[in-house]
Amino acid sequence: MPALIETRDVSKRYGSFNALSGVTLAIAADEFVSIVGHNGAGKTTLVNVLTGLLRPTSGTVTFKGMDVAGVGPVRLARLGMARAFQLVHIFPGLTVRQTLAVAVVSQTGKAFHFLTSLARDAQVQERVEAVARLFGFEQLDLEARSLSQGAKKLLDVASAFALRPEVILLDEPTSGVSTGDKHQIMRVLVDAAKSFGVKAIIQIEHDMDLVSEYSDRVIALHQGQVLADRPPAAFFGDAELVATVVGKRRVRD
Amino acid sequence: MTSFLDILLGGVFHAAVLFLVAAGLQLVFGVQKIINLACGSFYALGAYTGISAVTWALAHGLPRGLFLFALIGAGLGLAVIGPPVEALLRTVYRRDEAFQLLLTFALVLIIEDILRMIWGANPQELGNLYMDYGTVGKGALTVPTYNLLVIAAALLVAIGLGLFLKRTRFGRLLRATAEDRETSATLGIEVGRVYTVVFTLGTVLGTLGGALVVPTAAASLDMSVDLVVEAFAVVVIGGLGSIRGAVVGALTVGLMRAFAVSFVPEMEMLSIYLVVIAVLIFRPAGLFGKAAA
Amino acid sequence: MKLAAVVGLAALAALAAAPLVLEPYPLTLLLQFFAYGLALLGLNLLFGYTGLLSFGQALFVALGAYSAAVCTRKLGWHSFELVLGVAVVTAVVVAVPVGLLCVRYVSIFFGMLTLAFGMLFHSFLFKFYTVTGGDGGMLVERPSLLGMRFSEMDKTTFLTRPFYWYALGLLAVGTVVMWRLVHSPFGVHLSAIRENPRKAEYLGVEVRRLRLIAFVIAGVYAAVGGTLLGIRTGLADPELAYWTHSGNLIFMTVLGGFSSFAGPLVGAAVFIFLQDSLMSVTQYWRLVMGMVLVVIVVLFPRGLVGLAQALRARVIGWRRDARAD
Numbered sequence: 001m002p003a004l005i006e007t008r009d010v011s012k013r014y015g016s017f018n019a020l021s022g023v024t025l026a027i028a029a030d031e032f033v034s035i036v037g038h039n040g041a042g043k044t045t046l047v048n049v050l051t052g053l054l055r056p057t058s059g060t061v062t063f064k065g066m067d068v069a070g071v072g073p074v075r076l077a078r079l080g081m082a083r084a085f086q087l088v089h090i091f092p093g094l095t096v097r098q099t100l101a102v103a104v105v106s107q108t109g110k111a112f113h114f115l116t117s118l119a120r121d122a123q124v125q126e127r128v129e130a131v132a133r134l135f136g137f138e139q140l141d142l143e144a145r146s147l148s149q150g151a152k153k154l155l156d157v158a159s160a161f162a163l164r165p166e167v168i169l170l171d172e173p174t175s176g177v178s179t180g181d182k183h184q185i186m187r188v189l190v191d192a193a194k195s196f197g198v199k200a201i202i203q204i205e206h207d208m209d210l211v212s213e214y215s216d217r218v219i220a221l222h223q224g225q226v227l228a229d230r231p232p233a234a235f236f237g238d239a240e241l242v243a244t245v246v247g248k249r250r251v252r253d
Numbered sequence: 254m255t256s257f258l259d260i261l262l263g264g265v266f267h268a269a270v271l272f273l274v275a276a277g278l279q280l281v282f283g284v285q286k287i288i289n290l291a292c293g294s295f296y297a298l299g300a301y302t303g304i305s306a307v308t309w310a311l312a313h314g315l316p317r318g319l320f321l322f323a324l325i326g327a328g329l330g331l332a333v334i335g336p337p338v339e340a341l342l343r344t345v346y347r348r349d350e351a352f353q354l355l356l357t358f359a360l361v362l363i364i365e366d367i368l369r370m371i372w373g374a375n376p377q378e379l380g381n382l383y384m385d386y387g388t389v390g391k392g393a394l395t396v397p398t399y400n401l402l403v404i405a406a407a408l409l410v411a412i413g414l415g416l417f418l419k420r421t422r423f424g425r426l427l428r429a430t431a432e433d434r435e436t437s438a439t440l441g442i443e444v445g446r447v448y449t450v451v452f453t454l455g456t457v458l459g460t461l462g463g464a465l466v467v468p469t470a471a472a473s474l475d476m477s478v479d480l481v482v483e484a485f486a487v488v489v490i491g492g493l494g495s496i497r498g499a500v501v502g503a504l505t506v507g508l509m510r511a512f513a514v515s516f517v518p519e520m521e522m523l524s525i526y527l528v529v530i531a532v533l534i535f536r537p538a539g540l541f542g543k544a545a546a
Numbered sequence: 547m548k549l550a551a552v553v554g555l556a557a558l559a560a561l562a563a564a565p566l567v568l569e570p571y572p573l574t575l576l577l578q579f580f581a582y583g584l585a586l587l588g589l590n591l592l593f594g595y596t597g598l599l600s601f602g603q604a605l606f607v608a609l610g611a612y613s614a615a616v617c618t619r620k621l622g623w624h625s626f627e628l629v630l631g632v633a634v635v636t637a638v639v640v641a642v643p644v645g646l647l648c649v650r651y652v653s654i655f656f657g658m659l660t661l662a663f664g665m666l667f668h669s670f671l672f673k674f675y676t677v678t679g680g681d682g683g684m685l686v687e688r689p690s691l692l693g694m695r696f697s698e699m700d701k702t703t704f705l706t707r708p709f710y711w712y713a714l715g716l717l718a719v720g721t722v723v724m725w726r727l728v729h730s731p732f733g734v735h736l737s738a739i740r741e742n743p744r745k746a747e748y749l750g751v752e753v754r755r756l757r758l759i760a761f762v763i764a765g766v767y768a769a770v771g772g773t774l775l776g777i778r779t780g781l782a783d784p785e786l787a788y789w790t791h792s793g794n795l796i797f798m799t800v801l802g803g804f805s806s807f808a809g810p811l812v813g814a815a816v817f818i819f820l821q822d823s824l825m826s827v828t829q830y831w832r833l834v835m836g837m838v839l840v841v842i843v844v845l846f847p848r849g850l851v852g853l854a855q856a857l858r859a860r861v862i863g864w865r866r867d868a869r870a871d
Contacts (some may be wrong), residue, residue, distance in 0.1 A: 006626065072747065073747035073748045074750055074751065074752055075746075077750035078750060083748055084750075085585055089742055089744065089745040089748075090741075090742065090745070091737070091738055091742050091745065092741055092742075092747075093740075093741050093805075094734075094737060094741055098734055098738075099738075101731075101734050101753060102735060102746065102749050103749045103750065103828070105735060106735075106750030107750065110731040111752065112725070112732060113731045113732060114727055114730050114732045115723070115727065115732065116730055118725075118731050118733065118734055119729065156745075159745075160748070160805055161748060162749075163750060214773060225631060227706065241609070281555035290653065341840070344844045350595075350657075351796070351800075352843050353797060354601075354796075355793075355797065355800060355839060355843050356840065358790075358793045358839065359836045359837070359839035359843065360836065361793075361836075362788070362832045362833070362835055362836030362839065363832070363833050365832055366831075366833035366836070369829070369830065370830060370833075443821075448554070478788070481667050481789070482661075482789060485661070486662075487659065489658060489662075495586070519674055520673075521673070522665070522673075523666060523669045523670060526662050526665055526666040526669060527666070528645070529658075529662045530663065530666070533651070533655060533659050534659075538692075
């Protein structure tokens with residue numbers, strides 16, 4: 001399967017500090033990849049490089065064969081990559097409907113439609129409602145700022161999905177959410193990906209239960225380098241590896 | 254044909270007065286992040302009060318040669334308006350910047366009419382009183398002593414402010430509060446009191462500037478709105494929040510105006526705006542500023 | 547939406563009938579309202595919807611007035627349609643480069659840059675008197691409307707009948723266009739920029755380009771308003787470009803309520819009539835206006851429309867409680 005995202009020997013140096021060194025990986029369609037590692041291992045730096053926010057000091061990053069080093073967020077969205085951050089970003093004064101509409105308007109290329117009515121645009125409203133349904137939003141006309149913290153997070157992720165990206169990168173999509181909800185969110189993510197034709201999901205995740213249950217590939221970073229790149233079973237089977245990466249021995253039931 | 258040195262000194266004198274007002278702006282912005290559109294109004298208030306103070310003092314027996322003290326007294330005395338105005342501004346600290354700007358704009362309107370109420374719409378002046386101090390130099394190169402005194406005063410203030418901010422305990426408190434309001438509060442710094450003091454200090458610098466300028470220029474209602482633009486040019490060029498920047502910015506604006514007026518009068522203010530726009534585009538933080546675009 | 551249409555049509559009808567009922571003086575005040583209403587609709591697209599506070603909007607108002615002056619007085623072009631065309635084109639030609647420079651920055655810096663450009667224009671108008679008439683301004687001559695000169699009418703009749711209805715028509719068209727703009731896909735992208743520009747980028751919103759477009763549209767609306775002002779007073783005056791005029795524009799917008807569509811229109815009307823009433827009562831009207839602004843900023847930041855909405859919500863709450871008992 002041809003790679004969607006590829007990095008070749010990527011390094012990111014800040015002065016004498018190596019945030020990333022020699023990272024070479026390829027992510028193809030139908031992969032759900034979890035990037036793990038403890039704080040400072042380089043996970044966020046890697047995602048920033050993958051999404052073109054940071055230029056690597058050396059090495060290349062390509063998306064569908066195109067060099068994406070330093071590409072801005074707007075071009076990123078147009079190329080087919082969407083991203084949600086760990087810190088929840090919402091449009092406080094916009095409703096759920098409007099938030100999702102922003103993404104759909106971008107994706108349908110209607111940003112310069114000046115005089116048509118958004119509310120009466122069937123194409124946009126259908127897509128907005130489809131995304132909302134999947135993510136469990138029933139009241140679309142509530143202002144984003146009035147939602148619970150968990151709902152805000154979900155909306156943030158939902159708006160990324162509403163872009164119908166080919167690849168979606170999520171930074172700790174379940175952080176700050178109760179355990180019961182975590183699994184629900186993961187299931188929604190997988191369903192959404194299937195419904196919207198998202199070809200690959202890449203997430204940074206700390207919760208190892210979720211990693212083992214939902215992802216089909218684990219990339220473990222340690223001190224800026226890829227320590228392991230293997231399926232969950234193989235990853236978790238290696239207790240030493242898990243301890244190094246996660247920082248403590250994982251207790252299995 | 255006025256000599257080069259005349260123009261130069263005229264520019265430096267204007268810069269001295271501008272510096273005082275701009276320093277006040279910088280202090281207030283640096284600590285409270287408020288841009289005070291009413292700085293020109295305080296300046297005008299100082300000017301009018303200065304004239305009244307001198308006229309009253311002279312009529313009550315103050316020797317002519319001591320008029321400068323009446324002016325300084327007027328400038329400093331207006332410190333009383335600092336705390337109440339600050340208390341009003343406090344109601345919008347946590348809100349959008351637009352509201353802060355609008356509140357200070359409201360002050361511009363209010364103060365202008367207060368000036369009109371008390372002193373009327375006609376410009377006021379002190380005549381040639383300042384020439385009592387004589388002139389320095391000879392021939393083509395003569396400068397009124399008064400002007401040199403004002404320049405010296407501004408220099409003293411500049412140095413004094415610098416020392417105050419760097420060396421004294423309160424100065425350090427000020428800089429700490431400017432850096433991080435929340436942390437300072439948790440460290441026990443009474444942020445409210447700091448704000449009141451800073452704003453009052455900023456106000457006094459403005460009123461003092463106005464008081465010191467009146468002997469050489471008339472006090473008029475237009476002063477308040479005309480000065481705002483110049484003061485802004487100074488802080489943009491020098492960098493928001495920097496006292497050193499206020500010195501450099503004031504000199505730039507003062508000298509540019511002086512030379513423009515003598516050689517290309519149409520370009521007088523235009524040249525300054527062009528410099529402001531250029532600075533905002535190429536170096537938005539100004540020459541010494543910390544604020545990022 | 548239906549309610550808005552009904553209210554709008556009712557207001558339009560009332561305003562259209564006004565010349566048959568009111569004296570000339572209040573009609574000229576209404577003309578001022580039409581002009582400022584247009585300028586504020588534009589300003590609020592930039593401020594209320596896109597989140598950019600421009601302290602130089604008066605530049606474009608002045609541009610409109612001076613376009614009218616140059617066309618009618620210097621070039622002898624008296625067709626009002628042509629004057630409007632020139633004003634719009636000039637506004638676009640100025641707004642694009644100025645906007646390109648300004649939209650790279652936000653909040654204070656955007657405000658300061660726009661203020662600087664506004665004062666730059668004021669300085670140009672004031673100092674280059676051979677071109678612009680200096681502080682005396684430039685005269686604006688009566689234009690022809692849709693080809694008709696109305697030369698048999700005196701100035702007052704012209705202003706309070708044909709020109710009045712033409713201006714009202716412009717305001718009506720401008721309002722409808724602005725309504726569609728803010729409720730369009732373009733509009734929701736603008737709102738996204740206001741709420742969270744960074745997130746907007748990640749959702750594919752072209753922040754800078756859209757800000758520029760909003761800036762240009764605001765400039766065009768202000769210029770059209772400016773031409774109306776110029777013809778009403780017969781003079782294009784450099785003070786139109788002074789920073790305090792920009793300040794007043796913002797004052798009006800916030801007075802009415804910048805987070806609503808009708809706010810700016812309400813603000814313009816209330817400001818104009820309030821200022822006029824005060825001027826006839828006291829010479830210290832600035833003081834009162836300043837205090838009104840203080841009250842709005844401190845107590846009613848959502849303006850008069852916001853206040854009305856809050857009261858309405860309160861009343862609905864009371865009624866619901868009363869019904870429950």
